[in-house]
Amino acid sequence: MPERRKKRGPMIDFLLIGLIISLTTIILVIILSKDDFKFQKISASKETDSNSITSNLSTESSAFPGIRIVTDVSNDKRTPFAIHYPETDNKAFNDAVLQYITDSKENYLSSMKKNKDKEAMGELNISLETFPYQKHYYSFVLTKTLYTGGANPEISTKTFFINHETGKLIPIETLLNNDENNLSALATYVRKDLQQNPKLKEELFKDDVIKSTEPKWSNFHRFAIVDNSLQFYFDEYEIASGAAGPQTVKLPLSLINPLLASEFQIAMQKPTKPVNVGDPNKKRIALTFDDGPHPKVTEQILNTLDKYNAKATFFMLGSRVQYYPDIAKDVLARGHEIGNHSWDHPVLTKLSLEQAVNQYTSTFAEIEKAINHKPTVFRPPYGATNDTINAQIPIPVVLWSIDTLDWKHRNAQQLLPHVKNNLHNNAIVLMHDIHQSTADGLDAVLAYLQGQGYEFVTVSEILPYRQK
Numbered sequence: 001m002p003e004r005r006k007k008r009g010p011m012i013d014f015l016l017i018g019l020i021i022s023l024t025t026i027i028l029v030i031i032l033s034k035d036d037f038k039f040q041k042i043s044a045s046k047e048t049d050s051n052s053i054t055s056n057l058s059t060e061s062s063a064f065p066g067i068r069i070v071t072d073v074s075n076d077k078r079t080p081f082a083i084h085y086p087e088t089d090n091k092a093f094n095d096a097v098l099q100y101i102t103d104s105k106e107n108y109l110s111s112m113k114k115n116k117d118k119e120a121m122g123e124l125n126i127s128l129e130t131f132p133y134q135k136h137y138y139s140f141v142l143t144k145t146l147y148t149g150g151a152n153p154e155i156s157t158k159t160f161f162i163n164h165e166t167g168k169l170i171p172i173e174t175l176l177n178n179d180e181n182n183l184s185a186l187a188t189y190v191r192k193d194l195q196q197n198p199k200l201k202e203e204l205f206k207d208d209v210i211k212s213t214e215p216k217w218s219n220f221h222r223f224a225i226v227d228n229s230l231q232f233y234f235d236e237y238e239i240a241s242g243a244a245g246p247q248t249v250k251l252p253l254s255l256i257n258p259l260l261a262s263e264f265q266i267a268m269q270k271p272t273k274p275v276n277v278g279d280p281n282k283k284r285i286a287l288t289f290d291d292g293p294h295p296k297v298t299e300q301i302l303n304t305l306d307k308y309n310a311k312a313t314f315f316m317l318g319s320r321v322q323y324y325p326d327i328a329k330d331v332l333a334r335g336h337e338i339g340n341h342s343w344d345h346p347v348l349t350k351l352s353l354e355q356a357v358n359q360y361t362s363t364f365a366e367i368e369k370a371i372n373h374k375p376t377v378f379r380p381p382y383g384a385t386n387d388t389i390n391a392q393i394p395i396p397v398v399l400w401s402i403d404t405l406d407w408k409h410r411n412a413q414q415l416l417p418h419v420k421n422n423l424h425n426n427a428i429v430l431m432h433d434i435h436q437s438t439a440d441g442l443d444a445v446l447a448y449l450q451g452q453g454y455e456f457v458t459v460s461e462i463l464p465y466r467q468k
Contacts, residue, residue, distance in 0.1 A: 053079065053109065059087060064130055064138065066164060072101070079112045081105065081124035086140050086160075090167025093160070097140075100158055101126065104144055111148040120149035131226045136164050137264075139224035141233070155246050157233040159222045172220045175230075177261035180215065184354040185392050186251075186259055187215040189361055190232055193249045194239065196365045203244035212239050215354070228253050228266075258391045283454045284426055286462040287312040288400065289433035290341055290379065293320055293327035300439040302334055308446040310456035314433065315341035315379040318363030325370035332371045337458035339398070340364055340375040349384045357392045377459050398459050400430035407432050412441030419445055423452075426465045 055074035062069050072083040085101050087094055108124040115122075124146055131139040140160040145153045161170045176182040191213035194200060212219055212234065222233040234240075234247040253266045287305075292298045293316055305312055314331050316338060321328050332338055342348065342359040343366075351359070360378060367375045377398045380389070390397050404418040415438065419429060431438050449456070 055081070062130070064132060067130065067138065069128065072105075078120075079109055079122050079124075081108065081126075083124065083126040084128040085126065085142060086128060086130065086138075088162070088167050090162075093162055093167050093169055096169060097160060100142070104146075108146060108148065115149050117149055121147070122149060123147040123153075131224055132164075133225040134264075137170070137225065138162050138164055139226065141224050152242070154236065156235040157222055157246065159224050159233065161224065171217075172223055173217055175223070175261060175264055176259055179259075181353050181388070182259040183217065183220070184215040184352075185357045186220065186256060187213050188354050188358050189251050189256060190220070190249050192358070192361045192365060193251065194247065196362075196369070198369075200240055200244055200247070203240040205239055205241070208239045225253075225264075226250075230256060255394045257394060281425065283452065284457050284462055284465060285449060285454045286426075286428045286457055286459045287431065288315060288339075288379070288398075288428060288459060289313070289431050289438075290315045291320070291345065292316055292433040293324045293331065294434045295324055295327060297436055297439045298324075298327050298331065298433045301433050301442055302330065302336075304439070304442045304446065305336070305456075306334065307443070308450055308456070310446055310450075311336055311458050311461075312456065313337040313339055313377065313459040315339040315377075316363070316367060316375075317341050317345055318343040318359075318366040321363070321366050321370050328367065328370045332373055337377065337460055338367060338371065338373070338375050339377040339379055339459065340367065340395070341379050342381050345381040347382055347384045348380050348389055349386055353388060353392070356389050360393055396460070396463060398428065398463070400428045402427050402429045404429065404431050404438075406435055406438045406441075410435055410437045412437045415441030416444045416448055420448070426462055428459060428462065428466075 053074055053076055055072050057070070057072050059068050059070050066088055068087040070085050070087050072081070072085075074081050083101060083105065085097050087097070104126060105124065108122065112120070112122040124144070126142055126144045129141040129143070131141070133139060138161070140162075142158045142160075144156050144158065146156075147153050161175070162168060163170060172183075176186065191209065194204065194209050194213070220232060224231050224233075229250040229252050231251075232249045234249070236242060236246045238247075240247060253260075257265050287310065289298075289301060289312060292314060298314070301312075314336055316328060318340075328338065340360060340363045343362045344359075346359065348356040348359060364375060367373075375395070377396050378393050379398050379400075383399045385397060401424070402419060402422045404415055406415055406418075415431075431442075433439070446456075
């Protein structure tokens with residue numbers, strides 16, 4: 001008996017081992033099959049998860065020193081995107097940019113995941129424009145175009161303005177010297193630019209324009225200095241209908257230069273004497289006419305000036321140019337200078353700074369609209385101004401040296417005596433082209449001055465010869 005057990009033991013052991021191996025193989029196949037199925041299910045559930053979207057990220061140098069361009073692209077069939085943004089050596093700046101990029105991408109992918117139409121195609125595109133300014137500054141303008149299944153894209157803008165040397169972000173407060181008066185004047189310029197844009201006449205949301213251009217720092221954080229202008233960006237539907245699209249207001253730096261902190265200002269050319277000034281003692285006189293244009297009086301004055309081949313300067317009210325644009329055009333066509341004399345002749349020093357600047361800007365726009373030419377000089381009504389107001393006016397502010405008092409005496413016979421009694425070389429003579437008596441008395445004035453050897457020039461031509 002013991003020997004029989006001894007002989008049968010190896011066979012039983014072999015069968016048992018084979019059975020164990022077979023069972024183990026079957027169990028492993030079942031486990032692996034279940035895990036593979038589970039893995040596939042998990043992967044499928046993450047197809048619309050932002051963490052599972054594969055993208056190609058690259059960083060390249062650029063033509064701008066110290067600026068690298070980062071590109072993030074995904075060719076995912078349902079949620080493609082192409083994103084470009086700047087990178088510097090400054091961590092704070094990079095973090096601010098990356099936060100915007102990350103938020104934009106995650107919001108896009110989240111919106112597409114929630115979209116009930118699983119066949120809908122999305123797209124996110126963020127483009128980058130870089131604008132250097134002077135030696136130390138860069139403006140970055142990121143334009144986002146977003147599709148999340150709708151017929152039309154959503155278009156918005158994000159801007160960054162930095163000091164290239166320090167890498168620090170510069171807000172609008174710093175650009176305007178943290179001066180709320182400067183902000184108020186700037187807000188007026190921006191609002192008027194929008195309200196007087198003929199292309200937006202039927203598209204603007206009037207209440208939204210007022211709200212978006214209130215003198216609040218938060219309203220003007222999307223800006224860039226591009227070439228010779230300070231530009232502000234308004235997103236689609238923010239202030240106008242979708243037909244108008246996003247809006248950009250471009251303010252010439254020459255216009256808003258006094259509002260900028262000194263380190264951001266441009267060099268302004270001040271009137272200087274011509275290279276060939278000739279005889280500084282040559283007799284010159286500048287005749288000026290305020291408060292027009294007038295459909296009858298201005299035309300009579302123009303005819304008299306033609307008779308003596310005399311040039312003059314007309315300081316016009318915006319409210320009158322609005323009614324008589326053709327007269328303003330005629331003044332320019334006959335070779336005369338056109339100046340800005342406010343909208344409706346208030347005492348500027350009794351207004352708020354914003355109101356005073358508005359008198360200038362509204363008239364500036366109305367004159368340019370009427371004659372397709374910018375006014376070149378400014379005269380405050382009644383000569384009432386101060387340094388604060390003058391600092392907001394980007395063109396020469398001009399008063400007078402001879403007041404004919406034609407507004408007071410309204411007598412054609414008294415016009416010449418007032419000129420004679422106060423006559424001096426390089427004089428600027430104040431008259432008004434809204435009084436018939438001035439038009440009637442002008443011939444005698446011109447005949448006398450011509451007889452005395454005076455040359456008739458515009459205000460801009462005589463300024464270099466006047467002592468400051």
